[in-house]
Every structure is written in structure tokens, then in C-alpha cells.
Amino acid sequence: MSGAAAMQTMSPPGDAGGPRSARPVRMTPARWGLYAFLAITAAFFLLPLWVMVVTSLKTMNEIRLGAIIAPPLAPTLEAWAKAWSSACTGLACDGIRVGFWNSVKILVPSVFISILVGSMTGYALSFWRVPGANVLFTAMMIVAFIPYQVFIYPLVRVFAFIGLGQSIATIVIVHTIFGLPTMTLLFRNYFSSLPIELFKAARIDGASFYQIFFRIMMPMATPMIVVAVILQVTGIWNDFILGLVFAGRENLPMTVQLNNIVASVQGEREYNVDMAATMLTALLPLVVYFGSGRWFVRGIAAGAVKG
Amino acid sequence: MASPRMSSRASAYSALLPAFIVLAVVYIGSTVWTMWMSLTGSRMLPNNNFVGLRNYEILFSNDRWITSVHNLAFFGVLFVAISLALGFLLAVAIDQKVRSEDSWRSVYLYPYSMSFVVTGLVWQWLLNPTLGIQKLVRDMGFETFTFDWIAHAETVLYCLVIAGVWHAAGLVMAIMLAGLRGVDEDIWKAARVDGLPTWRVYASVVTPMLGASFATAGVLLSTSVVRLYDLSVAMTRGGPGIASEVPAKFVMDHLFERANISLATAAATSMLITVIAVVAPYMYWRTRVAARGRA
Amino acid sequence: MSLQSEVDIRDVSVRFGNVQVLEKLNLKIAPSEFIVLLGPSGCGKSTLLNAIAGLLDVSDGQMWIGGRNVTWEEPKDRGIAMVFQSYALYPRMSVKKNMSFGLEVAGTPRAEIEARVAEAAQMLKLTPLLERKPAALSGGQRQRVAIGRALVRKVGVYLFDEPLSNLDAQLRAELRVEIKRLHARLGATMIYVTHDQIEALTLADRIAVMQGGVIQQLAAPKDIYRRPVNRFVASFVGSPAMNFIAGRVEAGLFFHAGDYRIPLAGYAFAGAPAAGAATLGIRPEHVLAGHEAGPDAIAAKVEMVEPMGADTLIWSRLPDGASLSIRHAADAAVREGDTLPVSFPADALSVFDDTPAGARL
Structure with missing residues (x-):
């Protein structure tokens, strides 16, 4: 079955006596370029959200030593807890x-x-x-x-x-x-x-x-x-x-x-x-x-x- | 006894009452008051000592104000141009019948749902020279790599532009995509029968049809430029020095911290005039288009 | 002077996902022929036209135009031009630019472009409008520009996708005549999609009546009208619609309905006439009524009379309750409640079998 399909792809479109021709594949390089552009821009748009999430799950020590985009080694919600209930604004430390x-x-x-x-x-x-x-x-x-x-x-x-x-x-x-x-x-x-x-x-x-x-x-x-x-x-x-x-x-x-x-x-x-x-x-x-x-x-x- | 007709009309007025109060007190009253105060010698409290245009003379010889205006113009041109270009390209790319279109669109648009404060703080962190992108690239082995724009007066505005574009390009994309989708399917078919290459259809046929989308996006972006405040406050606090000060921040600081009402209102009035100068031609154009549409 | 191409559609199928729009469709169009694809919306006629144009891919089968297999050719390389329902003019370009743009992109020499545009403009009476933008044109003018844009391509096949349906009745009639004249002058092959039977009957050399992705009948307009191959074609073409009377064919000689009989002597049966349940069809203008009615007339009860100007339409009921519309002379002195003798000339009848499709007997 698949062999027959391959045969059909081979037959030139103008072949009068040939079987039905199959759809030729179109402009892959252009499609690749398109998806590459979309992916690169998507990375730019997603980077801040990713960094925001991973940073909030790290300890300060890990932040100082590791890369900003690296996923947390030992994710912790400590920063979240502190931000929620005890982060300081001026003198008051009641969190956000x-x-x-x-x-x-x-x-x-x-x-x-x-x-x-x-x-x-x-x-x-x-x-x-x-x-x-x-x-x-x-x-x-x-x-x-x-x-x-x-x-x-x-x-x-x-x-x-x-x-x-x-x-x-x-x-x-x-x-x-x-x-x-x-x-x-x-x-x-x-x-x-x-x-x-x-x-x-x-x-x-x-x-x-x-x-x-x-x-x-x-x-x-x-x-x-x-x-x-x-x-x-x-x-x-x-x-x-x-x-x-x-x-x-x-x-x-x-x-x-x-x-x-x-x-x-x-x-x-x-x-x-x-x-x-x-x-x-x-x-x-x-x-x-x-x-x-x-x-x-x-x-x-x-x-x-x-x- | 009022007739039912009269009572309906009274009801209509009652529904419009809040809007009319807002019109009188806020749109007209506050604007006139602000403009009047810019002509007085008000300091911490308003007074009515008419001083003519003296506040404007002071304002336009004030370094910080001049810098703010320059910054805004610089930021505005780059931000609007890049956002329009990137948003348009994204819309065109998504319009090529790509797979999982909705996901791409969500990714480009989500920053617009977040506040400028969040935007400013995230980018401040990313652009942090000690721990941010600069460190990331240096740790990868490029030890002389420098990306500390946020710390220098000459480059800090580019940082605001990056954050601003990140926030708003998706909006442009959404507006442009709606415009592209509004193009009659038959026009694309006609162009294919005519043998026009895709890029040529975009350049010569479709883009000229998107005038309204470009205008809408351009005006929306421009008004957000004039309103620019939160982003500068959250990301750089106007610094280093006064390198990223903006007019809105100038007004707020002089109103609430420096207690110089007359100078602040003179600055606010200048902003108002600028906005009117941008919006009035656009509104005029829109009403003309609308009138032509009716004819 | 002008090209004439044969169009040969071989076993073409079109599927959208699981929906089969066209199923192994065959259609051979002679050079210089004017073919109208007629059918209700959703019958596949526009899909077929778009497939011929190369604007959508066929799932199976082949498409030959002018002796070449163009199944996978780009539309521009197929030797076709197309006119769209929504005109599809490039809105920011002048009339002239609309017509010349495709040629410019294709690299046609300047002088040649000028000559073709001038010729098309002259043919379509667009010369004074050449510098206008589409927004400054009326609907009829826009469609003429769209036709002009097709003409300058100088191809062998012109495709029309419901070109007149956005226009009002009077303009539609005018442009219809203009398209017919154009066909006579160019002698090019034309394929024209419409749901308007008047356009189909007036323009076509042959009409392909489509339903459910299948060509029901392919024939000259007169044959479509006089000898529809099945009940769908019979009911879709003609206004007011053909009358249908349910009954039985008896020994191939009579049609028996209720307690009256209609003689079928002289009816050209397609095969050997057999007795059985059937439906009789007759167009309103073929009913003989009043003093025209033959000796074995049936008494129809008049329910409503609609004077239409040129003639009068009489809505009546036969003794078995079947309704019958009759087109009658305008001066007919017929009133509601009258009893009108009617008879059916055998050579104007259509008899359909009682299968769901209702094939002609």
C-alpha cells in the first residue's frame, strides 16, 4: 500500500497515462523559518515568566550561585510564604x-x-x-x-x-x-x-x-x-x-x-x-x-x- | 401628572446623570482647574495669584522636565515603532495557518494582561548586571560579555523600551491579526489566480488595507507612552540619576512630594496639549471615515 | 485571437476532513463552451469551481485544462482567470492598477500590458473609470472591473463564482447580457457558478445541475427544463415550481390518481413502461385550462388567482386534493371558487418513479 503511494509520488504531474498524482510537498524551508521566528519570539515572551517562577522557588544562596534561568534544584515555597505573610514595606512586616x-x-x-x-x-x-x-x-x-x-x-x-x-x-x-x-x-x-x-x-x-x-x-x-x-x-x-x-x-x-x-x-x-x-x-x-x-x-x- | 413619554425621558436623564456629573466635574471642571492653577503661583496649597505663563518658563528651563520630555520622545519613538513592527510580523506569521495558533497567540499576548509594575520588576531582575542575563552569559564562558544597560544613564531607556515592547507587542499582534482576518478571502484567491507571491500580496495589497488597524494600534501605544509612569517607577525609579524620568512622574513628584502645584499643573497641561495634538487629527480622520462609510 | 481550452475533470473527489464534498466527479467541457454549474447552496458547485481554479486541493482524481494535466499546478499556471462574487478588487489600487498588477508581477512587457488593459477597458466600458479607486465605483462597475482583471490575463478558461449575486435585479439583468456578449466575442471557455436558474437558463450552452456533490443532470437548458432526469432537477428549475401529482402508472397508458385518469399515450418513456406507483410532473404553463382543455378534462377547483401582469397564476386543487398551479393568459376570467376544466398534454409531462431520488421514467 505504502509502496504504491510512493510510486505515485514519483510519477511526474504531466504524465498522461500515469496514475493519479499525489500532492507534492511544499516549501519546507520557508515553513521552518516561520516556525523558527515564532519559537524565538515566543522564548523572548516566555523568558520573564519562567525566570519569575523559578526565582521565586529558589533560595537566595542558589540564586547567587546558579544561572538565572536554571530550574530550582530543590524547589521551596519559603519565599512565597514570606512574600505572602511577612515581607516588609517600611516598618510594617505583614506581607503582601x-x-x-x-x-x-x-x-x-x-x-x-x-x-x-x-x-x-x-x-x-x-x-x-x-x-x-x-x-x-x-x-x-x-x-x-x-x-x-x-x-x-x-x-x-x-x-x-x-x-x-x-x-x-x-x-x-x-x-x-x-x-x-x-x-x-x-x-x-x-x-x-x-x-x-x-x-x-x-x-x-x-x-x-x-x-x-x-x-x-x-x-x-x-x-x-x-x-x-x-x-x-x-x-x-x-x-x-x-x-x-x-x-x-x-x-x-x-x-x-x-x-x-x-x-x-x-x-x-x-x-x-x-x-x-x-x-x-x-x-x-x-x-x-x-x-x-x-x-x-x-x-x-x-x-x-x-x- | 407627567405623561409616560415624559417619564421615559426623565428616566433616560436619570441614567445619564452620573455621566453628566463626570463630564461637568471631571472632564471639564478638573481640566479647567488644572489649567488655571498652572497660571497661578500655587505651591503647597492652591491659590489664585495670576502669574501668567511664568510657570511654563520655569518648566521649560527645568533640566529634569527637559530630560523627561526627551526621554519620553526617545522612548516613545522606539517603543511604538518596534511594537508595531514586531506585532505586525507576529500577526503575519500566525496568519500563515500555523499549527496550534491559539497557543502562539496566548504566549505573545499574556504580558499585556499583567501590570506595568510587574513588568518593570521582572525586567529589572532580568537585566540585573550582577545576577541577571549578564551573569548567565558570562557563566557560559563569554567572560567579557556586557549587558548592564540598566545601570547606565545612556542606555537605561533601551531597557524601558525592551520591557514596554514585551508588554505591548502582543496587543499590536491581536489588533493586526483581527485586521488580517478581516481581509476578504476572495482577495487572497484573486491574488493567487493573478500569480502574486505571498510577500507581494502582503506588501502591495493587504498592508495598505490595514490602515485602520495600524492607526488604532499606533494611537493606543502613543497614549500609553504619554501615560508612562508605573513602568519607570517600578523598573528604575527614574534613575540612574534622572536618566529615565518621564513627564507623568515629574507631575506626580511635584504634586505630592515637592509641593509645587503650579509647576506640576503646568507640566500636566503641557501633556494634555501634546495628547490633544496627537488625538485630534486621528479623531477627525475617524469621523471622516465614518461619515464616508455612511454616505 | 483568443485561446480556447478544453476542461476535463476526471474522477475528482474533494474531502474536508471527514466530509466528502465531491465524489468521483467527471465533467468534460468542450473548448469555447459556456457551462453553468447550478444548484442550491452547499451542493458543491463552488467547491468544484475552486478545485478547477486550483484554489483548493483535490483529494483524488485529475484535472486537465487545454490538454495539460494541471492537477498540482498553481492557479496562475493553469491558464484560467476567475471572477469572484465579492469582486475581490484590491481596494487601494486604481481600476487600471487592479487590472495591470498581475501582469506587472508576471513581468509582461509594459506596452503589452497597456494594450491589454486598454482593450479590456474598452470592451467593458471602463475607459473613463481607469483612474478611480474601487471605493468610488458602483457595484456593477466593480464587477465589470473584476471581469476586466480576468480578461487581461488572456487565458482559455474563465471562471465565474456567482458574479452577479451581490447586485440588484436590474444590474444583474444588464451584466448577464454583457457576459453573454463577451462570451460570443471571445469564444473562450466559461464556467459559471450560480444558484439563479434564470442566469443558468439564459447563459449556458449546457447546465450541470448539482446536488449533494453529484452532477444530477448535464444537458442543454431546454432539455433540463423540458426533460428533467429526476424530481430534484424538476423541482429546482422553474418558477413557480413544477406540479407533482402522486399516483400510479397503469399499463403504461394511464396515470391514475384519486378517481381520475390522465392519458399517457404519446409520453416518451425512457424504458419499457411498467405499471406501478409514480409521480407525475407538469409545469404550470403546460397545463391546458378552460376551453383549451381536452375532451377528458379534469375539474380543478380554483382557490386563488394571482394576476402577474403578463399572465395570471391560478392556484387550484384537483379532485384528489393535489394542488395544481396553472399559468394562464392574463385576461382569464377565472375567480376563486370556480371550477376549471384542466388537461395535461402527454408530451409536456414528466413521470418519475417512486424511489427517493425519483428518476424519470
């Missing part, structure tokens, strides 16, 4: 868990409220003709590009003036404010893609503004909600500057605390603890990323629409 729980406290309400406000704004802008809506929308599109530094100081004063100062409530409101353009755009684009007849039919059936929103639109928008959650969870978890300014000393998020742990050198720097703390901070976004698969890409594509 403090920042972790602060981040959770910031994350949950921020994600919920920013998506609620953003989706409602997007809904109102896509189905309801309200004077000023265009101005609002254009302003949001522009603001999405403006650096935070322009807004930060006045906002600090405003929150001090209304008595919230630096607090969880403040940082939640700030995340809602700065998430508003992207969230609004995400939902507005989605709702605009729905047939307008759906909305008209609901109105003829006598549904009110909020009934249409909660009963008809939001259930249909589930895919967008997933995308929004992914965007906001990673975005808010990864935030540094807003947490630093608005959360207050007691509520600093994990990213800020991570930076403080690495910065506060007392005696020798413990790279394994640093990398364990870094890994812990990166864990949630990585889980969201690898867990959500194509949804993350969809989120980026949807978020990129603002550009």
Missing part, C-alpha cells in the same frame, strides 16, 4: 496579603459599579435621543486618551472637600469615573448593533426605560458583560497610580504594596521574595487571561475600538 485583600476590597465594588454605570450610559446613549448626548459621547472619546495627571489634583481636592478623602469609597468612584469611557463605548457599540425594532417593540408593549434595560437589554448583553468584567478586573487589579493617590495609606492596593516591598531594601535584597510577591500580584490577571481564552482577545478588540 494586606495589599491582596485591599485590592479585593477595591476590585469587587469597582467592577460592579463601573459596569452598571457604563452599561446604563451606553444603553441610554444608543436608544434614547437626549439633548447633550453627543457632547457627552465625544467628550468621553477624547478623555479616554488623556493622561490621569491632568485630573488627579483637582479630584484629590474634590474628594477632600466632600469629606471622602482617601478611602475605599473614593477609589471605587475614581475607578468608575475612569472606566466610564471604555465601558460606555463597549455597551453603546453592542446595543447599537441590536435591531432597533427590538427596542421599539418593547416600548409598544409598554415597557419602561429601566424595564427595557434590566429585562431585555442586559440579559442579551451577557457576552459584553463577560468582556467588560475581564477588562475591568485586569485593568483595576493592575492599576497603580490611582490606588496610590486615592485609596489612602490603609487601603493601598497590591501593586503599590508590591512596589513598596521591592523598594524597601533593608540589608540584602531577597530576589526570591521579590519575585514571589511579583508572581502573587500577577496571578489574578494571569488566571483571568488563561482562563478566559478568546474572551480576553475579544475584550482587547472591543476596548481597542475606542482608538
Whole structure:
């Protein structure tokens, strides 16, 4: 059987009397080059993650003697334990868990409220003709590009003036404010893609503004909600500057605390603890990323629409 | 009694209320306030002593600010150019019907899911001259190998570029890949019938069609350049010396550590003007494209 | 002046994974012939066209064009050109560049390119549009550019993949005529895929009606229409569709349905007529109704009358409950509820056996 197949490969394609010709193999060198390029770039992208993981599993002694990319000889979670519960930021030595729980406290309400406000704004802008809506929308599109530094100081004063100062409530409101353009755009684009007849039919059936929103639109928008959650969870978890300014000393998020742990050198720097703390901070976004698969890409594509 | 119609409209307003408050207080109020303060003599606390453009004169004769702006321009050009090029090449490579496409894509994109603080710290560790890549290569026998860019003022910006590209090239890849996948399958068939070599189709037919993808990626990257803060803070703390200072960090330091509000707001306003100068033509182009699409 | 190539498809099979799209298909197309591949979506007609073009690999079999085995040749080397449904114009290039680009890459001399582009543009009335970008053209103009891009290749076989289906009805009719004229002028072999039976009937020298990856019938349009080989072909071609009446053939002389009989004397049976269950088919315009009806007319009950302008369509029901549509003169004074005598001329009938395929008897 396989001998016959080989024979067929041998017969030239133009051979009139010959048997059916088989598919010739194509451009292997080019394919090799392609895969080599992909592999080399993949190594560049994976190197930091690999180094981060192996370093966090080593002892300081091994780090000093061995190669940075070598796998740990005797993997130990000591650095992880120290990073979690006893690494120092300045005088306090409670580990990064403090920042972790602060981040959770910031994350949950921020994600919920920013998506609620953003989706409602997007809904109102896509189905309801309200004077000023265009101005609002254009302003949001522009603001999405403006650096935070322009807004930060006045906002600090405003929150001090209304008595919230630096607090969880403040940082939640700030995340809602700065998430508003992207969230609004995400939902507005989605709702605009729905047939307008759906909305008209609901109105003829006598549904009110909020009934249409909660009963008809939001259930249909589930895919967008997933995308929004992914965007906001990673975005808010990864935030540094807003947490630093608005959360207050007691509520600093994990990213800020991570930076403080690495910065506060007392005696020798413990790279394994640093990398364990870094890994812990990166864990949630990585889980969201690898867990959500194509949804993350969809989120980026949807978020990129603002550009 | 309000008619049902009126109540619907009132509901619509109620839903938009938060957005309108944000528009008034943040987008307009804060921006105007920041711009106004840059024209006053405010120090630790804001005041309303109008000083004209004096803060801008001080700002643009301030070494640290000038360095920050230069750094940003240098970083920005390299970062945007390399990220676009690498991201585009990766997208083209993945578009060649490669095996396990999803895995390759995940590998290139995962850094984008992580924060700049994490990115900065990991690369700081990798580029550490004593224990990082330099030591690795020296231990392999190349004892004169030098890779200590992070420790020198002339080269530290390249380190920021490496970390930045690592973080963002996957984003460009994702945007470009979406653009490539949007190209009509029949165009590829037509090109094959015409006998065009693959590279020629990319160069002459497909790449010109990706204008919108390039613009989107370019603008996203550019805005992240202007916002650059966390990466510099985490990776180099602006050092060595002021060799990797950036404008955003200048603003933050002068607001919260040096208590020089007027100088900080002058710097912030300068950043704002720069961003508007980049974004306005792009927005204009987009609305024109959208208008043409409707016509 | 122009090349004319024979196309010979020998035992071609195409599989996608486990899905068999084409199974040992044979089709021989004479030089200068206009062949239309007609069928519903998913019947394999586009797959066959793409296989001829070399845009997808055949799993088995051979493809011969112009006397050469081109089974594994690149599309550009097969002596074919192709026009796509979505036009597939290069969007950032001018009309002229769209037409000349392939030739430039192939290294054709400048003067030759100029001459060919000018000729094609003149033939397709594109000369004033040569400097425009595709975005600035109407749908009909775009498709003409796509045809022009195919023409400049000066090949023996032109492939059309549903070229008119993105156009509105009027443009479709115009371009249909233009393609027919082009074929007459070039005399090249053309293979044309469509699901539109009007296009197929008006353009083709021969139509290949496809279903389930198999050519059901390959014949001239008139034969496809008048003598469909099975119930699928009969029902797919013709609008409104052919009427089908279930019943029995009796002694090869009568078709018995319900309590009436239709004489089959004069029907050209394919083989020896045998008694048995069968289906009778007749096109609406072949039914004789009213005073045209013959002596052994059947009484049909009129249920609905649709005036169509040029003629009138009458929806009626036969005594056994079978529905019957009749195309009748526009001035017919027929109303709902009337009883209309109808008869079926034997030479216009089709009789199918009662196998699932319903082969013609």
C-alpha cells in the first residue's frame, strides 16, 4: 500500500497515462523559518515568566550561585510564604496579603459599579435621543486618551472637600469615573448593533426605560458583560497610580504594596521574595487571561475600538 | 401628572446623570482647574495669584522636565515603532495557518494582561548586571560579555523600551491579526489566480488595507507612552540619576512630594496639549471615515 | 485571437476532513463552451469551481485544462482567470492598477500590458473609470472591473463564482447580457457558478445541475427544463415550481390518481413502461385550462388567482386534493371558487418513479 503511494509520488504531474498524482510537498524551508521566528519570539515572551517562577522557588544562596534561568534544584515555597505573610514595606512586616485583600476590597465594588454605570450610559446613549448626548459621547472619546495627571489634583481636592478623602469609597468612584469611557463605548457599540425594532417593540408593549434595560437589554448583553468584567478586573487589579493617590495609606492596593516591598531594601535584597510577591500580584490577571481564552482577545478588540 | 413619554425621558436623564456629573466635574471642571492653577503661583496649597505663563518658563528651563520630555520622545519613538513592527510580523506569521495558533497567540499576548509594575520588576531582575542575563552569559564562558544597560544613564531607556515592547507587542499582534482576518478571502484567491507571491500580496495589497488597524494600534501605544509612569517607577525609579524620568512622574513628584502645584499643573497641561495634538487629527480622520462609510 | 481550452475533470473527489464534498466527479467541457454549474447552496458547485481554479486541493482524481494535466499546478499556471462574487478588487489600487498588477508581477512587457488593459477597458466600458479607486465605483462597475482583471490575463478558461449575486435585479439583468456578449466575442471557455436558474437558463450552452456533490443532470437548458432526469432537477428549475401529482402508472397508458385518469399515450418513456406507483410532473404553463382543455378534462377547483401582469397564476386543487398551479393568459376570467376544466398534454409531462431520488421514467 505504502509502496504504491510512493510510486505515485514519483510519477511526474504531466504524465498522461500515469496514475493519479499525489500532492507534492511544499516549501519546507520557508515553513521552518516561520516556525523558527515564532519559537524565538515566543522564548523572548516566555523568558520573564519562567525566570519569575523559578526565582521565586529558589533560595537566595542558589540564586547567587546558579544561572538565572536554571530550574530550582530543590524547589521551596519559603519565599512565597514570606512574600505572602511577612515581607516588609517600611516598618510594617505583614506581607503582601494586606495589599491582596485591599485590592479585593477595591476590585469587587469597582467592577460592579463601573459596569452598571457604563452599561446604563451606553444603553441610554444608543436608544434614547437626549439633548447633550453627543457632547457627552465625544467628550468621553477624547478623555479616554488623556493622561490621569491632568485630573488627579483637582479630584484629590474634590474628594477632600466632600469629606471622602482617601478611602475605599473614593477609589471605587475614581475607578468608575475612569472606566466610564471604555465601558460606555463597549455597551453603546453592542446595543447599537441590536435591531432597533427590538427596542421599539418593547416600548409598544409598554415597557419602561429601566424595564427595557434590566429585562431585555442586559440579559442579551451577557457576552459584553463577560468582556467588560475581564477588562475591568485586569485593568483595576493592575492599576497603580490611582490606588496610590486615592485609596489612602490603609487601603493601598497590591501593586503599590508590591512596589513598596521591592523598594524597601533593608540589608540584602531577597530576589526570591521579590519575585514571589511579583508572581502573587500577577496571578489574578494571569488566571483571568488563561482562563478566559478568546474572551480576553475579544475584550482587547472591543476596548481597542475606542482608538 | 407627567405623561409616560415624559417619564421615559426623565428616566433616560436619570441614567445619564452620573455621566453628566463626570463630564461637568471631571472632564471639564478638573481640566479647567488644572489649567488655571498652572497660571497661578500655587505651591503647597492652591491659590489664585495670576502669574501668567511664568510657570511654563520655569518648566521649560527645568533640566529634569527637559530630560523627561526627551526621554519620553526617545522612548516613545522606539517603543511604538518596534511594537508595531514586531506585532505586525507576529500577526503575519500566525496568519500563515500555523499549527496550534491559539497557543502562539496566548504566549505573545499574556504580558499585556499583567501590570506595568510587574513588568518593570521582572525586567529589572532580568537585566540585573550582577545576577541577571549578564551573569548567565558570562557563566557560559563569554567572560567579557556586557549587558548592564540598566545601570547606565545612556542606555537605561533601551531597557524601558525592551520591557514596554514585551508588554505591548502582543496587543499590536491581536489588533493586526483581527485586521488580517478581516481581509476578504476572495482577495487572497484573486491574488493567487493573478500569480502574486505571498510577500507581494502582503506588501502591495493587504498592508495598505490595514490602515485602520495600524492607526488604532499606533494611537493606543502613543497614549500609553504619554501615560508612562508605573513602568519607570517600578523598573528604575527614574534613575540612574534622572536618566529615565518621564513627564507623568515629574507631575506626580511635584504634586505630592515637592509641593509645587503650579509647576506640576503646568507640566500636566503641557501633556494634555501634546495628547490633544496627537488625538485630534486621528479623531477627525475617524469621523471622516465614518461619515464616508455612511454616505 | 483568443485561446480556447478544453476542461476535463476526471474522477475528482474533494474531502474536508471527514466530509466528502465531491465524489468521483467527471465533467468534460468542450473548448469555447459556456457551462453553468447550478444548484442550491452547499451542493458543491463552488467547491468544484475552486478545485478547477486550483484554489483548493483535490483529494483524488485529475484535472486537465487545454490538454495539460494541471492537477498540482498553481492557479496562475493553469491558464484560467476567475471572477469572484465579492469582486475581490484590491481596494487601494486604481481600476487600471487592479487590472495591470498581475501582469506587472508576471513581468509582461509594459506596452503589452497597456494594450491589454486598454482593450479590456474598452470592451467593458471602463475607459473613463481607469483612474478611480474601487471605493468610488458602483457595484456593477466593480464587477465589470473584476471581469476586466480576468480578461487581461488572456487565458482559455474563465471562471465565474456567482458574479452577479451581490447586485440588484436590474444590474444583474444588464451584466448577464454583457457576459453573454463577451462570451460570443471571445469564444473562450466559461464556467459559471450560480444558484439563479434564470442566469443558468439564459447563459449556458449546457447546465450541470448539482446536488449533494453529484452532477444530477448535464444537458442543454431546454432539455433540463423540458426533460428533467429526476424530481430534484424538476423541482429546482422553474418558477413557480413544477406540479407533482402522486399516483400510479397503469399499463403504461394511464396515470391514475384519486378517481381520475390522465392519458399517457404519446409520453416518451425512457424504458419499457411498467405499471406501478409514480409521480407525475407538469409545469404550470403546460397545463391546458378552460376551453383549451381536452375532451377528458379534469375539474380543478380554483382557490386563488394571482394576476402577474403578463399572465395570471391560478392556484387550484384537483379532485384528489393535489394542488395544481396553472399559468394562464392574463385576461382569464377565472375567480376563486370556480371550477376549471384542466388537461395535461402527454408530451409536456414528466413521470418519475417512486424511489427517493425519483428518476424519470
